[in-house]
Amino acid sequence: MTKTLVVTNDFPPRPGGIQTFVHGLVARRPPGSVVVYAPAWKGAAAFDARQPFPVVRHPGSLMLPEPGVLRRAGDVLRAEGCDSVVFGAAAPLGLLAPALRRRGAERLVGITHGHEAGWASLPVARGVLGRIGDGVDVLTYLGEYTRSRMARALSPAAAARMARLAPGVDERTFRPGAGGDAIRARHGLADRPVVVCVSRLVPRKGQDALIHAWPRVLRAVPDAALLLVGGGPYRADLERLAASLGVGRSVVLTGSVPWEELPAHYDAGDVFAMPCRTRRRGLDVEGLGIVYLEASATGLPVVAGDSGGAPDAVLPGETGTVVPGRSVARVADALTGLLTDPGRARKMGEAGRGWVEREWRWALQAARLGALLGG
Structure with missing residues (x-):
């Protein structure tokens, strides 16, 4: 069974739609198959204690694709025996993909949201998004709108590897008669x-x-x-x-x-x-x-x-x-x-x-x- 390191700035207890999306996916991975590396946030210790998977917290509240974050992510990758990496938001942490591949990651997936589609419109950010697309094995998209916007910033090979991955809904929680x-x-x-x-x-x-x-x-x-x-x-x-x-x-x-x-x-x-x-x-x-x-x-x-x-x-x-x-x-x-x-x-x-x-x-x-x- 593959074991996955999730590297993400967006994770509860910090509120937000991306945070909910990433946690919803992680929480449904098979037991023992995932570990999360995410920033510190108020209430994180209590939240992490309730999760059925380990969460390693970065010392600060923001992670950027810089040497300290790469070092910590690489340490977790090796210590936990992970062979794949998921970036909870591909931009900008997906820039770490090539270095993490050299440290043993065999499969790398970058999840995208609305902001990556915005990056595709800006000259400098467009180039960064292209580098991220070339560094991962798969760049996901929410729907046709975000796919078409981002594809213009990617190499033909990276665009061909894109795959749809959208948030889910807990239909047992969100239901008629919910109070x-x-x-x-x-x-x-x-x-x-x-x-x-x-x-x-x-x-x-x-x-x-x-x-x-x-x-x-x-x-x-x-x-x-x-x-x-x-x-x-x-x-x-x-x-x-x-x-x-x-x-x-x-x-x-x-x-x-x-x-x-x-x-x-x-x-x-x-x-x-x-x-x-x-x-x-x-x-x-x-x-x-x-x-x-x-x-x-x-x-x-x-x-x-x-x-x-x-x-x-x-x-x-x-x-x-x-x-x-x-x-x-x-x-x-x-x-x-x-x-x-x-x-x-x-x-x-x-x-x-x-x-x-x-x-x-x-x-x-x-x-x-x-x-x-x-x-």
């Missing part, structure tokens, strides 16, 4: 129609577009409520925007919530919406949008923005709809259409749940990683 009634009661939403958005509060995610659309939604559905779940630097701006538009009483911002409460917050909604949009000339882009799939698993129809790979997480017209994230009118129309047609919304939610069960379960993604590693 939404309690969340509704907590925020005084009772039987109101609820549009929910679960995401970090930053401009790219499009919560401001939802608030701008809300007066139009209320004209069609006067008792509707908008539930914005998550924390982030954009919160004060969003609160001021809701107040200025006169919709503050129907917009609820929960702030950050514990991970274990996320399924219940999805379940509190009737429709899920995150109208993300690309910013900074393509550098700030949605890689996939696992939140759409978690919402689908919970049985909700989804309204997704058209940024980057977000459309890969939606079957348009079947599990939800994709709208231009900058078009308030299109966002409002999509929300109103679903809120005023519960039968259609329910059918889309059921289709989304079925799609997740068929295509997006963690077991399937973990099996794909196993195949890329050769076992």
Whole structure:
């Protein structure tokens, strides 16, 4: 059985989508087949003690492709008897691939996310991404959008070796009936129609577009409520925007919530919406949008923005709809259409749940990683 060293800056207890992705894959590797090398983070000791695999922590909170990190990674590789390496985010730590191969790694896989697609647009970063692609055996991609963007920066041989590997969804955790009634009661939403958005509060995610659309939604559905779940630097701006538009009483911002409460917050909604949009000339882009799939698993129809790979997480017209994230009118129309047609919304939610069960379960993604590693 192959044993894998996972070298990653992105790992719990540090929060984030990449962290969840990498941990979800690692946690499903066979017992005794994986060891993780990751930065120190507050709460790491308690988190690591609960894992069924060893975690070696770097002294600092950031790892770069420099000699000290290479030395420590090489020491773990030899001490643990690893014959393969996975880079939790290919850029930039994938630059260590050739040196780790010389230290005994026989198979090297670089996992990519949204930021590597952004690197492909920048002259210097594009060259770095090309070097990473040449150094690993496989560079993964989330979907067609990220594959096509990155392939332009890779050599023909590296582009030909690319393979799809996306995050999974725990369909047993994210499910209809996951506790939404309690969340509704907590925020005084009772039987109101609820549009929910679960995401970090930053401009790219499009919560401001939802608030701008809300007066139009209320004209069609006067008792509707908008539930914005998550924390982030954009919160004060969003609160001021809701107040200025006169919709503050129907917009609820929960702030950050514990991970274990996320399924219940999805379940509190009737429709899920995150109208993300690309910013900074393509550098700030949605890689996939696992939140759409978690919402689908919970049985909700989804309204997704058209940024980057977000459309890969939606079957348009079947599990939800994709709208231009900058078009308030299109966002409002999509929300109103679903809120005023519960039968259609329910059918889309059921289709989304079925799609997740068929295509997006963690077991399937973990099996794909196993195949890329050769076992």
